[in-house]
Amino acid sequence: MSTYSLSDGLASGAPHLSRAPWRASWVRDSGAGVLASVAWIAFGLSCLWWEDVGDWSRTHSLGITAFVIAAVALFGTVGADYLGSTGRALRQRAPWLVVLGVFLTLWEVATAKFAWLPLPFFPPPQSIIEVYTDDLPKLLDSVFASVKLQLGGYLIGATVGFLTGVSIGWSRAVGYWVHPVLRFIGPLPATAWLPIAFFTFPSSWSASTFLIALATGFPVTVLTWSGVASVSNAYYDVARTLGAKPSFLVLKVAIPAALPHVFVGLFMGLGSSFAVLVVAEMIGVKAGLGWYLQWAQGWAAYANMYAALIVMSLLCSGAITLLFSIRDRLLVWQKGTVKW
Amino acid sequence: MVAATALAEIDAHPAAGAALDIEQVSHAFDIDGAELPVLSDVSISVEPGEFVALLGPSGCGKSTLLRLVAGLDKPRSGTLREDEARITRPHPSRVVVFQDPTLFPWRTVWDNVALGLEAQGILKSQRHRVDAALDLVGLASFRNAYPHQLSGGMAQRVALARALVNDPKILILDEPLGKLDSLTRITMQAELVSLWQRKGFTTLLVTHDAEEALVLANRVIVFSDRPARVKADIRVDRPYPRHRGDPYLADLRRQILGLLGLDATW
Missing domain, CATH: 1.10.8 (Helicase, Ruva Protein; domain 3)
Structure with a gap:
């Protein structure tokens, strides 16, 4: 050959x-x-x-x-x-x-x-530009209101969810009392609470904050809990033989080990809280992008709707980008995290 | 591999070994309601600074005994004492190196080694001990690496440094070299011996490799099948460094394999 x-x-x-x-x-x-x-x-x-x-x-x-x-x-x-x-x-x-x-x-x-x-429903690009130049103050006010509401509710929900998740994962007694409540209330879509929330809370703003926090809190709680529960006993054994006290085991072993799960929960919570934000603004709150959409529809101002939708999409995407960059910074020790 | 500064550091703090007394210890596990005895009336007295290898068939309960010595579990009956003081819970004077390095993946090598000092709240004033321990295992240049960047042998060295930084009186080794390739294993056996000779801590090594036990230890205790009982207590009076081909050790190895019921393979 x-x-x-x-x-x-x-x-x-x-x-x-x-x-x-x-x-x-x-x-x-x-x-x-x-x-x-x-x-x-x-x-x-x-x-x-x-x-x-x-x-x-x-x-x-x-x-x-x-x-x-x-x-x-x-x-x-x-x-x-x-x-x-x-x-x-x-x-x-x-x-x-x-x-x-x-x-x-x-x-x-x-x-x-x-x-x-058909024209009023499908406006040309120049009419959307027109919205951004001529209706800017109102749009910016709406953006500001939405960001404020979302940020407050999300931070409360994420904090409470994280603390609850760690407590359930760590303490059997807390788990005994909180777990059934979580199973009963958690899977309910937060929007189902809307009618009740709007007349039990003093203002529509506090009601919406509560609902956004609820929508965020459930996935954060469950994932933090499962993260803490799945930490290998070997880590605790190592830390204990090196002289670790219970507080060290929670703060320096359980929580860092559970952090990848926590971020999955934060990501899911962000998604469901966006939905609640928009619905709450459309129904009860008299400000924000959801309200702007509703208002624009009422006036058949379809260009304004598209303009608001584009802004909303940029904001949501920006929020996820921010969350992911915080995660990448905190979880540098992980291999192969998804690039957003 | 060992830097001179690290040596000086170690000589400045000679950590003497502690005596260990295991008195009539029995232990059992509950598995689905049934009681599974794992240790049966085990008594071993270890002198300060001794290197004792615990040898036995796999699953016989050696690792359980180590967990009792570490204070991670309490025995069903019998007592364990470190220098006359009863062992009831873990203490950094008795540190375990497990078969898996179990490094914390979210901490750098340096932070992993610092774990014990940090847990005891003395890291701030004792940072130099972390550097010295890393020098000791030859990984000073990897201080900022994360565990997933290390090879198996390097990870186990970090685990060893994490134990040694606490100046333990009793070093408990639960098959720490079991998962390493044979070359790394031989290197690390030699390193273990030289560390033990230099620092003088009492060492307890669980292994199922008779040759490893004979190369490292000055006493080999052979256990029976579960529930583990002490079957033989063999003194190995040979100077270090030992040679694997030493006929005296080969003879002992044959005896030990016989005790473990493996004489037919010879």
Whole structure:
């Protein structure tokens, strides 16, 4: 059997590659950026080429902005080598810029220009920009109210849940009394308490804080408890032979060992508390993004609804990002945590 | 491997070993309502500074005896004494190194070694002892590593440092080398002997490896099957470092394997 050389197999392909290697690498590095630029130029043209079917004041500035973004995408990716980490980041995200440009173009054409989508329900991009520029104070007030309510309720719920979970996991007596209550009340969706909470609490704000805390507290309690309960006895044995007192066993063994579970509980609690926040604001509280959504619907101001929805999504995602970065900092000792 | 400063540190604090008296100790477990006896009338008297190996078939109750010596469990009957004082609960003068290193994964190597001093509330003034213990096991450069970054042998060395930093009077070793590869095992056996010779603590080693017992200990106690009774108490009068090929040790090994019912394999 003759020996087979690798280069024989590659020989046919090699000259093809060597003819224009710079062209191939240029397309690989900057192709997406050029395409993104084309997509955003298309978006800009779609804004300016036809007349709007409705009366929107930001169409012209939106078109100009699209051209600016197209220029940034083009020069940023082509000249990325001179822009350091910014250039690299831009190149990496260029495919998403393409998709975004195409999506915005289609959206613009389908709504503002030819009204293929029924109009009051599907507002064009420029009307959402209009909300952000013209209704900013009200929107910011709503954001502030939501953040305040969410933060207060979440911190109370997380703290109480954590302490309860540690106590149940540690003390048999606490477990005996709290566990049945937890099983009875915990699985109930916090929103089911809404009617009762709104007339038993002195204000709708305190009622909502209670409900958000409840929605947060249940998963945090259960996961903290299971985290503490699943700590290997070997850790306690080691600590005890080294002279550890019970307080040391709780604070320096049980809690750090349970922390990965606790963060799963905090994450789940965050998700369910968002739901309660929005419902509470829609029904009882006279402030916040949920209320803004409700208000906008009442006035058939659909652009305001989409604008608020986008802000809400950014806030929720930001909260989860924050939680995960705290977790990554506290749990550096773990291998392979999920990147959010 | 051992830095000179660490040696000086250790010589400055010679920790003498304690005597250990195990008097007519019996113990049993409750398993599904049935009583399972694990130790039956065990009496062993250990001199200060002795290196005693406890050898027996797997599952015979040796590790249970170690837990009683550590004070982690209380015997059903009989008493255990450390230097005349009755053992009722764990104390840092009797430290255990388990088969698994059981390092706390959320603590760095340094913080793991500091555990005992921290638990006793004396870490602030005694930080140098942690550094000395890490030097002693040759892992000073890994002080900021996390346990998941260590090999099995390194992790067990950290566990050893975590025990030694407390200057124990009795070091309790529960098959600490059982899960290591054979090369690391031989290296660490030699390190154990030199640490014991230098520091003078009393050592109790549970193992099911007759050769390991004979290379390390100056007394080998052979246990019967469960419930464990003392079957033989063998003095090993050979100077250190010992050689595995020593005919005297080979002869003892044959005797011990015979006691364990394994003479047919020879």
